[in-house]
Amino acid sequence: MALLVFFAPARAAGTLRVLAWPGYAEAEVLREFEQRSGAKVELTIVGSDEALWHRINARGGADFDVFAVNTAELQRYIQAGLVQPVDVGLIANTRKQLPRFRDLAAIPGLVHRRDGRAQTFAIPYTYAEMGLIYDKRQLPVPPSSISALWDPRLRGKVLAYDGGAHNFSLAAQALGSGSPFRLASAQWPRAVDKLIELRRNVLGFYSQPEESVRLFQRHGAALMHANYGMQQVQLLKAAGMDIGYVMPREGALAWLDCWAITRGARDRKLAHVWIDTLLAAKASELLVTRQGLANTISEALPRQPEQAPLWLEPVEDAARREALWQRIRSGDRAAKVLAP
Template identity: 60%
Template sequence: MALVLPVAAVGGEVLRVLTWPGYADPDLVKVFEQRTGAKVEVTFIDSDDTLWQRINGNQSQDFDVFAVNTAELQRYIANALVVPIDTAQVPNLAKQLPRFRNLNGIPGIVKDGKVYAVPYTFAEMGLIYDRQQIKEPPVSIQALWDPRYRGKVLLYNGASHNFTLAAQSLKDPNPFQLKESEWPTAVNRLIELRRNAMGFYSQPEESVDLFKRKQAALLFANYGSQQLQLLKAAGVDVGYAIPQEGALAWLDCWVITRGAKNKGLAAAWIDYFLEPEPSNALVKRQGLANTVAAAPNMRPQDRLKWLEPVESAPRRSLLWERILAGDRASKVLAP
């Protein structure tokens, strides 16, 4: 399929891309360069903090387009570091799955009627279980607290996500915004979860090693299908389940900076990465889901709960550190 660019996009231009490893592989970038005559300079980042520093450091003047999750996106919009996207310049939006075509239905993408981001890839935080120890797929996140799995649950070491998980297990309608009265209950819930834990991980590869070596029964998969793919490749007999409450999920989107030199060229980049070849590369190479084809490990009825900004990331981090240290609730909640 030919890539149609606006008149302003001519050969010899440079497109400056800031993104995550696996999102802009050299062979895919080369195709875009051949089609447009533009040169693409890709810079990779490895954390949300680094992404913020690179974009905010020079008021978004150093890059044209970057990838960011919907929760993080909000501070870029608030600080006028990104600009609305002309969706007419991204015709492949029409090829996305219904849940991604409905941009108004995804928190944080549309503001004041303007579209600030185009969904690209996502990972849901499902439950991975050892088929030899758990015969039936767990249907609820309550399984993480099941006393039958005491000392057999492998958890993600992430303050924000774990407080959201606890609030979700308590049926909080908005687990991203804890009210003052809800903190004690959430803390007690996480202390209960800590007692079920066999250990905590930060990176996908680390979780595979711990799962195999310590013979975990259940894993809260912060990296979702990516971890499932790694565990299966390691020869572990595992299953995967999306909890009935809905799986927490991060959604990475392409956005255009305020400092973009050629916004039409940036839009063309976004449109290209919604084509089948780049989209399928996410699945085959990274174990991630794309937005144009159904994820292989999800059923139509499975629900996702997109991450949103939380009420206080610093407070969640402080209390989580105390919970990990083994403190009682009264000490965890102390000023």
């Protein structure tokens, strides 16, 4: 009894509710956090930015304590008041991050001025470029452009990600419409037509990396837009697929995912312990060795240095992109997609 009383204050109680992407929180990492904090983890996996938004926004952030989100999407949560500032001083492992990730003010969207002072709203965790994965047997010459997704010779052989924000950006790239994140009023009809063409060309759309691997294998796909980047490359190679990975000449969209704390977090200190644990050596190593993703404490996996990534930016109207995409996805014609 005396021992129990002595050790009890060092251990936290309760459950930390985490919303994350596939592969972000391995079983070993969950055990490390639970041993360190004494708390349990309730982990929920999400497969799209829109699903993430609905989960957090459903009850004003009350259903989760901490979640992973890219820097562009983070701005929606800040504007809606769904996240609270992070106390970097409580996260010791940020000191182990590479200099470019420690300079939070230099990363667009992480630091905002509130109440007359600069406040940090998320901590960098992992990142990837969204290139093109191709089957070397079917495509001995690597694709060079994002337009390959629309190649009529590949009809029924293409896989694409099931997400409105990114797909409208791909359409803008294929059309040469300037910034893929800012569609002007006159560009929407052309972008819708382009995505209807994409729908007709693909064999299917995926949400999670493991799902994309199953579809790629089962249906003999030749080409895939890799929303999860090297994570999918590693999974396909582990499955014995002879694939290549290239960045399109238009530039590959790229995301930087961070950990943020919800406004409704039940234990703010515990949320900081989670972020600190995920920046530790074990979690960071597993991102690379098991998931094929980059971490923020060691240099990235090799990639084509001549290809400058197009880091995601907040789009002009995320809700409109997703609503139109769902109509396109369901098979509507252009006139119906664009109808009020």
